Amino acid sequence: MATPKPKPKAPRRRLSADERERLIARGAVAYFCEVGFGGQTRELARRLGITQPLLYRYFPNKEALIDRVYQEVYLNRWDPRWEELLDDHARPARERIIAFYRDYAKAVLSYEWIRIFMFSGLRGMNLNNRYLTLVRDRIYTRVIRELRLEHGLPTPAQLPISEMEFELVWGLHASIFYLGIRKWIYGLEIPENVEALIEGLTTAFLDGVPAVMTRMAKKPRRRS
Amino acid sequence: MATPKPKPKAPRRRLSADERERLIARGAVAYFCEVGFGGQTRELARRLGITQPLLYRYFPNKEALIDRVYQEVYLNRWDPRWEELLDDHARPARERIIAFYRDYAKAVLSYEWIRIFMFSGLRGMNLNNRYLTLVRDRIYTRVIRELRLEHGLPTPAQLPISEMEFELVWGLHASIFYLGIRKWIYGLEIPENVEALIEGLTTAFLDGVPAVMTRMAKKPRRRS
DNA sequence: GGCGCTAACTATCAAGCGATAAGCAAGACT
DNA sequence: AGTCTTGCTTATCGCTTGATAGTTAGCGCC
Numbered sequence: 001m002a003t004p005k006p007k008p009k010a011p012r013r014r015l016s017a018d019e020r021e022r023l024i025a026r027g028a029v030a031y032f033c034e035v036g037f038g039g040q041t042r043e044l045a046r047r048l049g050i051t052q053p054l055l056y057r058y059f060p061n062k063e064a065l066i067d068r069v070y071q072e073v074y075l076n077r078w079d080p081r082w083e084e085l086l087d088d089h090a091r092p093a094r095e096r097i098i099a100f101y102r103d104y105a106k107a108v109l110s111y112e113w114i115r116i117f118m119f120s121g122l123r124g125m126n127l128n129n130r131y132l133t134l135v136r137d138r139i140y141t142r143v144i145r146e147l148r149l150e151h152g153l154p155t156p157a158q159l160p161i162s163e164m165e166f167e168l169v170w171g172l173h174a175s176i177f178y179l180g181i182r183k184w185i186y187g188l189e190i191p192e193n194v195e196a197l198i199e200g201l202t203t204a205f206l207d208g209v210p211a212v213m214t215r216m217a218k219k220p221r222r223r224s
Numbered sequence: 225m226a227t228p229k230p231k232p233k234a235p236r237r238r239l240s241a242d243e244r245e246r247l248i249a250r251g252a253v254a255y256f257c258e259v260g261f262g263g264q265t266r267e268l269a270r271r272l273g274i275t276q277p278l279l280y281r282y283f284p285n286k287e288a289l290i291d292r293v294y295q296e297v298y299l300n301r302w303d304p305r306w307e308e309l310l311d312d313h314a315r316p317a318r319e320r321i322i323a324f325y326r327d328y329a330k331a332v333l334s335y336e337w338i339r340i341f342m343f344s345g346l347r348g349m350n351l352n353n354r355y356l357t358l359v360r361d362r363i364y365t366r367v368i369r370e371l372r373l374e375h376g377l378p379t380p381a382q383l384p385i386s387e388m389e390f391e392l393v394w395g396l397h398a399s400i401f402y403l404g405i406r407k408w409i410y411g412l413e414i415p416e417n418v419e420a421l422i423e424g425l426t427t428a429f430l431d432g433v434p435a436v437m438t439r440m441a442k443k444p445r446r447r448s
Numbered sequence: 449g450g451c452g453c454t455a456a457c458t459a460t461c462a463a464g465c466g467a468t469a470a471g472c473a474a475g476a477c478t
Numbered sequence: 479a480g481t482c483t484t485g486c487t488t489a490t491c492g493c494t495t496g497a498t499a500g501t502t503a504g505c506g507c508c
Contacts, residue, residue, distance in 0.1 A: 011504095012455085012456060012457070012502090012503070012504070013455095013456090013504085014454090014455055014456070014503085014504045014505060015455080015456095016455090017454090017455075020455080020456090036260075036262075036346060038260070038262040040494080040495065040496085041495075041496065041497090042494090042495070042496090050456075050457090051456070051457055051458080052495090052496085052497090053456085053457075053458085053459095053497080053498075053499095054455080054456055054457080056496085056497060056498080057455075057456080061496075061497075062495095062496065062497090115346070118342060118346060118409070119346070121405075121409040121410045121411075122260060122339070122342060122343070122346075122409055124411065126411075128410045129410060129411070129412060132406075132410065132412070163415050164415075164420075164421070164424050167415060167421055167424065167425070168424060168425065168428055170399070170402070170406075171399030171402075171425045171428070172399070173402075174398045174399040174401070174402030174403075174405075175394070175395030175396070175398040175399050177398070177402065178394070178395075178397075178398030178401065178402065181345075181398075182394075185342070185345040185346055186345045186352045186353060186356065187345075187348065187350075187353070188353060188356070191387050191388075191391060196388075197388070197391055200388050200391065200392060200436055200440075201391070201392065201395045203432070203435075203436050204392055204395070204429070204432035204433045204435070204436045205428070205432055206432070207431065207432035207433075207435045207436065208427070208428035208429055208430070208431035208432020208433065209428045209431075209432065211427075211428070211431045212424055212427050212428045212431065216424075236472095236473075236474070236485090236486060236487075237474090237485095237486090238473085238474050238475065238484090238485055238486075239485080240485090241484085241485075244485075244486095264464080264465065264466085265465075265466065265467090266464090266465070266466090274486075274487090275486070275487055275488080276465095276466085276467090277467080277468075277469095277486085277487075277488085277489095278485080278486060278487080280466085280467065280468075281485075281486080285466075285467075286466065286467090
């Protein structure tokens, strides 16, 4: 090439502080999701089309930026209607549970959510645990309660939920979450029709788990 | 403290090249499993009780060290007897599948395996995919074959294994693998008696999945 | 259309980190 | 005991990277 082209150099654009901060936060989510929290501030700035020191005008340091990423991803991902949905006794339990997982999957099986969740887990954050406790207390308990009700087993008030029952529900949860891992962490293809898939997994769960639950409710727990 | 203590400085120990290399490799596995591949060579050396440049006498660069970590963790983790176990028609299919997953879990639910698997996935390595293809071809196909046989469904030769069948088995796999994620990535407690847990999960699977499989074999596949 | 506020940039520091070069010393062999 | 091999260390380079200081210029306002 004859033209050395000194620099493309986009014209300096001046945004309001709020707007720029949001832009940086969004960009940080996208960037750190992709490369992990070891990603460099210079590369993040480059992707945002700004200079690296500008980041430090909006965030005191890199850690603050990462905290913001957590906030962006973790907050506002919980839909309170999930609990209502699971409580709605007008519909059959089976239908409710399938509907819930269909909806839950839509919220959670995203690139950002799955990867941030993994990265923060590997980093030793306890945000994961806080979230998973929420899932356990708000969702698993409801699923188990409804299953017990449907199969004429004692209510959780009468007989506390056993470890095994929690584990079985966690197994369903895992099989759905793992779809996200396969897609967004391993980079594998998963079936196009995720809804049908979740319906199949949940159906298999609903067909298989009550038998185990019933068996465990009758037999005393065997110690290893 | 009155004693400034200039340096503990362990006496220089001279090992054979082979021995030292193995030591470094082992240490690298432990270190990179813990902190990820962004870990620093200096810190690794410190943990090994050697100086950092010594690493470069045994490995040309950090990447080679990481490759070695992959080798150490991925290789020799596959037990060919798993396939034999699943093929052993002297035992009931249910018993074989439970026995397999009990054994498989023992091999795979380790700190090193789980974390390296995640780190390499997040890094975009395709080693995961190679491994998972192996699992699919050697294990899932066998599980499905045996389940079909037990429930009077066509053999895979007569009717190819459907996507949904693979997905259901992948669901079982996920629910077991997720135990490792919970323990070694999220840092959560999991039940002590993992064997009983796996038995419960597999039983629920075996009770629930055939119904779905039978249904799908009879009904034509519904498109979304 | 000039002026001021401040968003954004240029330049740079200091610590961190992968990697290399040259010298030292532990153990083996005679 | 002397010496030779080579495992291991000290010293250091050069680039990277988070963070700071000082300068420039876009936009609103009168």
